[in-house]
Amino acid sequence: MxxxxxxxxxxxxxxxxxxxxxxxxxxxxxxxxxxxxxxxxxxxxxxxxxxxxxxxxxxxxAPRAIITADSFRVPRTVRKLIRRSQEAGHTISFNQAFAAVIEGCSAPRDYQQGTWIDEDILENYQRMQHAGRALSIEHWDARGELIGGCYGLLKGRVFFGESMFSRQPNASKVAFGQAAPLLFAAGIRLIDCQMHTQHLAQFGAHEVSRQSFEGQLEQHSQQAFSLRLPALLLSHERRP
Missing domain, CATH: 3.30.70.3550 (Leucyl/phenylalanyl-tRNA-protein transferase, N-terminal domain)
Known part of the structure; x- marks a missing residue:
């Protein structure tokens, strides 16, 4: 009940x-x-x-899946994907297309029917982003088309990851693999992944007890903090 x-x-x-x-x-x-x-x-x-x-x-x-600065890692396969995307002239940005990212995440996937991101979610999470309390990460191809990304909410030094999408294989992995180190460097202490998945485990996601999660959440979410990130994370010219 x-x-x-x-x-x-x-x-x-x-x-x-x-x-x-x-x-x-x-x-x-x-x-x-x-x-x-x-x-x-x-x-x-x-x-x-x-x-x-x-x-x-x-x-x-409970248990809860989280990534911390100490546990985060970029696996070798993702490092190769990042290098290839850089060579292809792709770019990663923060908060340049939040509405497009959340709409991309709301699109039905091949492996599931429907979506949990309804009109109220779309509207109110965008309101949170306009107030500086939500963040999107975008992956753009060389033509400037959005091919993947992820979004989540911010509270203190905690980033609550919500959803990812990819229009090309591994686009969200490449975006997260490059953005997460900057989040930690900028002062984020905890990334909440909600549920454990193999996709996130490769980046260092691990499960902790409710007591541990809520203790870390209380510690890091109550800290006064202003997250400062570059609009454009990475730009790499094509190699000859």
């Missing part, structure tokens, strides 16, 4: 230890995805995820 959140009241979530074990992390239903609700949710490591035709569902799975 999970709690129903009244969207006519100020945002409030149950204690995360009330989340179900099956399905893992389901905590509550209802509420809104307005910036106020999102701020309160992510402060506790809670995020929305549901099919568009379902009621709003809120999750906080």
């Amino acid at each position: 999970i709690d129903w959140l009244d969207d006519t009241l100020p945002p409030f979530f149950p204690d995360t230890h009330q989340a179900l074990d099956d399905p893992n992390g389901l905590l509550a239903a209802g509420g809104q995805v307005s910036p106020r609700w999102l701020d309160e949710a992510y402060r506790h490591g809670i995020f929305p995820w549901n099919d568009p035709d379902e009621v709003r569902l809120w999750w906080t799975p």
